[in-house]
Structure formats: C-alpha cells, structure tokens
Amino acid sequence: MTSDSEEYKQECTLPSLPRTTRGLPLPLSASPDGNKFLYCAGNSVFIRDVNKIFDCDVYTEHSTLTQVAKYAPSGFYIASGDKHGKIRIWDTTQSTHILKAEYSLINGPIRDIAWSEDSKRMAVVGEGKERFGHVFLFDTGTSNGNLSGQSKAMTSIDFRWTRPYRLVSSSEDNTVAIFEGPPFKFKTLFHEHTRFAQCIRYNKDGSIFASAGADGRVILFEGTEGNKVGELIDTNDTLCKETAHSGGVFALCWDFDGKRLVTASGDKTLKIWNVEGRKVIGTIRFGSSIDDQQLGVVWLRDKIVSCSLSGFLNYIDPETFSIKKILKGHNKSITAMALASDGEYLFTADFEGNITRWKLSDGSSERLTPLIHKSQISSLKLLNDGTLISTGWDDTIAFTEKALTILDNAQPVSHKLISQPRGVDSTKDGKTVVVASQRAILIFTDKRLLKTIEIKYEGMCIALSPDGNILSSWRKCK
The missing domain is CATH 2.130.10.10 (YVTN repeat-like/Quinoprotein amine dehydrogenase)
Incomplete structure (x- = not known):
C-alpha cells in the first residue's frame, strides 16, 4: 500500500492440491x-x-x-x-x-x-x-x-x-x-x-x-x-x-x-x-x-x-x-513460508514436512527432495545467497544451499536441537542465525552452533535486527 486510500489487491491464488486417500478414487x-x-x-x-x-x-x-x-x-x-x-x-x-x-x-x-x-x-x-x-x-x-x-x-x-x-x-x-x-x-x-x-x-x-x-x-x-x-x-x-x-x-x-x-x-x-x-x-x-x-x-x-x-x-x-x-504444492496445512528478496520465488512448507518452491511469475511449482524434515516444518527463512533455513518438529534445523536452483538431491547441513524449534531469523548478510525453541534460544554462525541461551518460558517466535545487534523473542502466554 502506498497511501491510506489504496487497498490491498489479490494478485493470484496458489491452490491446494486434491486431498487423496490411498485405495480410494479421486473424482475429477x-x-x-x-x-x-x-x-x-x-x-x-x-x-x-x-x-x-x-x-x-x-x-x-x-x-x-x-x-x-x-x-x-x-x-x-x-x-x-x-x-x-x-x-x-x-x-x-x-x-x-x-x-x-x-x-x-x-x-x-x-x-x-x-x-x-x-x-x-x-x-x-x-x-x-x-x-x-x-x-x-x-x-x-x-x-x-x-x-x-x-x-x-x-x-x-x-x-x-x-x-x-x-x-x-x-x-x-x-x-x-x-x-x-x-x-x-x-x-x-x-x-x-x-x-x-x-x-x-x-x-x-x-x-x-x-x-x-x-x-x-x-x-x-x-x-x-x-x-x-x-x-x-x-x-x-x-x-x-x-x-x-x-x-x-x-x-x-x-x-x-x-x-x-x-x-x-x-x-x-x-x-x-x-x-x-x-x-x-x-x-x-x-x-x-x-x-x-x-x-x-x-x-x-x-x-x-x-x-x-x-x-x-x-x-x-x-x-x-x-x-x-x-x-505440485500441498494438500495438507501450510505451516511456514519464505519469500525471496526479489519477489520472484516463494517457498512454502506443510504439516508433513514437504517444501515447495513456487515461481510467482508463471505459477510453476517444484518440490524440494528428498524430504528434509520428518514432520511438520515450523519456520522457513530464505537468505540472499539462496540458502534455505528450515526448522521442524523433528527438533532439527537444516541449512539447504542453492535452494533457488537445485531442488533434486538436496543435501542440507542439519543440527539436532535440544527442544522443539518454533521460529527462525537471521541478519541481513545471513551469517548469524537465531532460533527460538521451547526451552532455549540458539545462535548459529556460519551454519555452526555458537551459543545456547536457556530460557524459563516457552519460546514461540523470534526476530533479529538486520545488523544483528538487537534480538527479540516472544513467549507463550498462559
């Protein structure tokens, strides 16, 4: 929006796939x-x-x-x-x-x-x-x-x-x-x-x-x-x-x-x-x-x-x-998404751990394979160099390089976390990555764990300033 008088306009719909059941016909x-x-x-x-x-x-x-x-x-x-x-x-x-x-x-x-x-x-x-x-x-x-x-x-x-x-x-x-x-x-x-x-x-x-x-x-x-x-x-x-x-x-x-x-x-x-x-x-x-x-x-x-x-x-x-x-796309609930800085590509992830890359100029879609996470993906972050960061309920964080160009045979760098991750963010240059989990905030530098900060609340999401000087996290309210 550029002024108070303008309204958001829907540009397109990226549809769900049919929801199938093994052994049953799918009517088209x-x-x-x-x-x-x-x-x-x-x-x-x-x-x-x-x-x-x-x-x-x-x-x-x-x-x-x-x-x-x-x-x-x-x-x-x-x-x-x-x-x-x-x-x-x-x-x-x-x-x-x-x-x-x-x-x-x-x-x-x-x-x-x-x-x-x-x-x-x-x-x-x-x-x-x-x-x-x-x-x-x-x-x-x-x-x-x-x-x-x-x-x-x-x-x-x-x-x-x-x-x-x-x-x-x-x-x-x-x-x-x-x-x-x-x-x-x-x-x-x-x-x-x-x-x-x-x-x-x-x-x-x-x-x-x-x-x-x-x-x-x-x-x-x-x-x-x-x-x-x-x-x-x-x-x-x-x-x-x-x-x-x-x-x-x-x-x-x-x-x-x-x-x-x-x-x-x-x-x-x-x-x-x-x-x-x-x-x-x-x-x-x-x-x-x-x-x-x-x-x-x-x-x-x-x-x-x-x-x-x-x-x-x-x-x-x-x-x-x-x-x-x-x-391609999803037929289960979408749980996370990340947009490329130039607006050309969109990554979405779902309840079953699937990640799809959409090309927004023509609507084409591709799946990232093989499966990076074994269960629901909780957050995505796409860096300017094309590295896709994902966290999942399998208690892992994965760094997948060249996700904008290489979709088959993905070989991510993965780390096991001490508790279930809920959110991820990074500095503008992508060198520092922070993760909010249920019991800790984790800081990664160059895809390696630098520091673990234990917290006394259940972390839900996290944000890091572009220069990396300010960190903000949100907790679950009872």
Missing part, C-alpha cells in the same frame, strides 16, 4: 466447454482453468470435508457433496456462488454425482446407512426413482443422455447395475468384476458404458440393455494377465467424441484406449513410488489431467502420450 470432472476442471480438498471445491494456472476459484461453503463436485451440462451450476451426505447446488456465473439448493440425501460420504442432459435431474451415490443412492429433481428435491439393488456402498453413477434414458452404477459388492426410467427403477445386475467396481461412465452418444474395477479389469457394456460387448485387455503388458492394468483401476474417462478412453490405475500408469479396436494406443508411466499411483483422471479438450496419490496434478498430451506439466 470437467466443465461442459472442457476448459476447466473441478476437484475437492478439505472443506473446499476448487475450480481451475486448465490453461491458466492462476485462474482458480474456490468454493468454501461446506461445513465438512467435500468428496466430489460436478458441473451441470448447462454450465450454470455445480453440485458438490460432502462426507455427511449433504449436496449443495450453487451458481457458477457469479463470484459469490449463490446457493440454489441444499439437500441431505444418504447420511454418509457421497462418492459420485451425475446430472441428466437437461440439467434437471441428479443422481447421487455413496456410503449411506439407510440407502446407497438417490435420484431426484434438482430444483425441488422430489424423488425421481429408486436406486436399490446393490448390497454395499455404491461407488460411481452416470446418466445416459439419450433416449431411452438409463442410469448405471458400480458398487463395492463387485457389481454393476442398470436402471431404467424416469422414474428410475432397477433393471439388471451384472457380476463381471471380482473385486470392487470403482468407476462407471457412458460415452457421448450413450451406445456404450464402461466400468473399471479393483481387479484391474475394464468391461464394456451395451448402452441400453447392458449386455457385455467386450473388455479392454493390454496384451503387450505381461504383468496384466488378461486385464487392462496390473493394479486396480480407480477411474476412467471418455474423450469428447466417445471413441477413446483413458484409465487411471494403482499400477502407476495411465492408458489410452481405442475402444472400437479394443487396443491400448498409449501408456503413460509415472514413478515407482506408492505416491505415483493414479487415483483420478479427466479428459479435457486437448489435455488429460490425472491425480497421483501424492496429490500432484499431471497434464498429459493425449496425442503424444507425454507428461507436459506437473502441478
């Missing part, structure tokens, strides 16, 4: 025009532009953890569901996101939402206590059928957008169900999967729907009666053993033409399929760690976006089968 969904995608994190829903990293809107009106969000085909509304079974339907055309309707439906976590093609009907499934699914008119909440027939939690649901109308669902009882209507009623149950059926989707013209399961199989069904018409099998991968993937398939998504299909799996791959030929035409392999499992995927106009167990969002070119970009 696209806007009708294919330019934006949705995901949930914490109590919020994030609306992100696939081409503009800084273009992000956040909906924060849920009172508990959000589970899934879906655009209406009209593009005017988004429906979001939370872990208590509540659905909120809200406006997308205004920044205030005016609430259209709110319903409590299944008394448990909502796993998936589907809209009819006219944006008038909605189907919701999840882990309810009295029922696992419900279909209703979105503006009044009036029931539009009965989604019974599966004996365990329903995991996924989709509408057929052409006549005759159908609803299809998958369930943890390993089955796929088809419902006819409206009003919708149970028609047929299919037992093709041997483990949880986790995702089910119609193609654009409704001629085929596909189901994906924890057994690694992807089954194709005829769109109206549900007869099995085929199965996607990767004959080139010896690990698959007559299945689509060697691990469970968490998600699938059709392209906008309904001719190709992308699948996301716990085997740490995405596969793109030519459905008519029943052949895999491209495989995108990620890393070898558990965090590289693929839990969600959505096909946008000219990109595919997938979500790893780490929460990272991967941008895939569906023509070259290559990873074009990876959006």
Whole structure:
C-alpha cells in the first residue's frame, strides 16, 4: 500500500492440491466447454482453468470435508457433496456462488454425482446407512426413482443422455447395475468384476458404458440393455494377465467424441484406449513410488489431467502420450513460508514436512527432495545467497544451499536441537542465525552452533535486527 486510500489487491491464488486417500478414487470432472476442471480438498471445491494456472476459484461453503463436485451440462451450476451426505447446488456465473439448493440425501460420504442432459435431474451415490443412492429433481428435491439393488456402498453413477434414458452404477459388492426410467427403477445386475467396481461412465452418444474395477479389469457394456460387448485387455503388458492394468483401476474417462478412453490405475500408469479396436494406443508411466499411483483422471479438450496419490496434478498430451506439466504444492496445512528478496520465488512448507518452491511469475511449482524434515516444518527463512533455513518438529534445523536452483538431491547441513524449534531469523548478510525453541534460544554462525541461551518460558517466535545487534523473542502466554 502506498497511501491510506489504496487497498490491498489479490494478485493470484496458489491452490491446494486434491486431498487423496490411498485405495480410494479421486473424482475429477470437467466443465461442459472442457476448459476447466473441478476437484475437492478439505472443506473446499476448487475450480481451475486448465490453461491458466492462476485462474482458480474456490468454493468454501461446506461445513465438512467435500468428496466430489460436478458441473451441470448447462454450465450454470455445480453440485458438490460432502462426507455427511449433504449436496449443495450453487451458481457458477457469479463470484459469490449463490446457493440454489441444499439437500441431505444418504447420511454418509457421497462418492459420485451425475446430472441428466437437461440439467434437471441428479443422481447421487455413496456410503449411506439407510440407502446407497438417490435420484431426484434438482430444483425441488422430489424423488425421481429408486436406486436399490446393490448390497454395499455404491461407488460411481452416470446418466445416459439419450433416449431411452438409463442410469448405471458400480458398487463395492463387485457389481454393476442398470436402471431404467424416469422414474428410475432397477433393471439388471451384472457380476463381471471380482473385486470392487470403482468407476462407471457412458460415452457421448450413450451406445456404450464402461466400468473399471479393483481387479484391474475394464468391461464394456451395451448402452441400453447392458449386455457385455467386450473388455479392454493390454496384451503387450505381461504383468496384466488378461486385464487392462496390473493394479486396480480407480477411474476412467471418455474423450469428447466417445471413441477413446483413458484409465487411471494403482499400477502407476495411465492408458489410452481405442475402444472400437479394443487396443491400448498409449501408456503413460509415472514413478515407482506408492505416491505415483493414479487415483483420478479427466479428459479435457486437448489435455488429460490425472491425480497421483501424492496429490500432484499431471497434464498429459493425449496425442503424444507425454507428461507436459506437473502441478505440485500441498494438500495438507501450510505451516511456514519464505519469500525471496526479489519477489520472484516463494517457498512454502506443510504439516508433513514437504517444501515447495513456487515461481510467482508463471505459477510453476517444484518440490524440494528428498524430504528434509520428518514432520511438520515450523519456520522457513530464505537468505540472499539462496540458502534455505528450515526448522521442524523433528527438533532439527537444516541449512539447504542453492535452494533457488537445485531442488533434486538436496543435501542440507542439519543440527539436532535440544527442544522443539518454533521460529527462525537471521541478519541481513545471513551469517548469524537465531532460533527460538521451547526451552532455549540458539545462535548459529556460519551454519555452526555458537551459543545456547536457556530460557524459563516457552519460546514461540523470534526476530533479529538486520545488523544483528538487537534480538527479540516472544513467549507463550498462559
């Protein structure tokens, strides 16, 4: 601010990553025009532009953890569901996101939402206590059928957008169900999967729907009666053993033409399929760690976006089968940050000990690896020479040189502290560093411990004058 009349202006939002759970699909969904995608994190829903990293809107009106969000085909509304079974339907055309309707439906976590093609009907499934699914008119909440027939939690649901109308669902009882209507009623149950059926989707013209399961199989069904018409099998991968993937398939998504299909799996791959030929035409392999499992995927106009167990969002070119970009960041609470003196880079740290470097000019982000701290990071300080100082609840302080340029294979100089550190600061030249801990103030010179001053209070934070002559610390008040 340069004068009393000016106000602070928000320049951008650096969004949270999706909050993932191992073994559970992570729902991603696209806007009708294919330019934006949705995901949930914490109590919020994030609306992100696939081409503009800084273009992000956040909906924060849920009172508990959000589970899934879906655009209406009209593009005017988004429906979001939370872990208590509540659905909120809200406006997308205004920044205030005016609430259209709110319903409590299944008394448990909502796993998936589907809209009819006219944006008038909605189907919701999840882990309810009295029922696992419900279909209703979105503006009044009036029931539009009965989604019974599966004996365990329903995991996924989709509408057929052409006549005759159908609803299809998958369930943890390993089955796929088809419902006819409206009003919708149970028609047929299919037992093709041997483990949880986790995702089910119609193609654009409704001629085929596909189901994906924890057994690694992807089954194709005829769109109206549900007869099995085929199965996607990767004959080139010896690990698959007559299945689509060697691990469970968490998600699938059709392209906008309904001719190709992308699948996301716990085997740490995405596969793109030519459905008519029943052949895999491209495989995108990620890393070898558990965090590289693929839990969600959505096909946008000219990109595919997938979500790893780490929460990272991967941008895939569906023509070259290559990873074009990876959006990194945090999906746990941010506990510390440090800004470079020139304002070009920002470092943030989280509850799990991860450190991310953001380039503020373009929004790109990278993780500092390997993990420097084993638990929550309490403070960060970035020196002018590019050294990043961090303190963590593992009772250590770490000095990581060249953090602005070298992110992989970080080799910090670490020191064990006598108690849990709470704050850190340094002189302008960075030669003297001070740390406030629970039981002492510690002074470091040239990355070596110079002096320990025991205190009779619980230190909370600390500040050092640029010339190093004045030290100020704050204590916890009881």
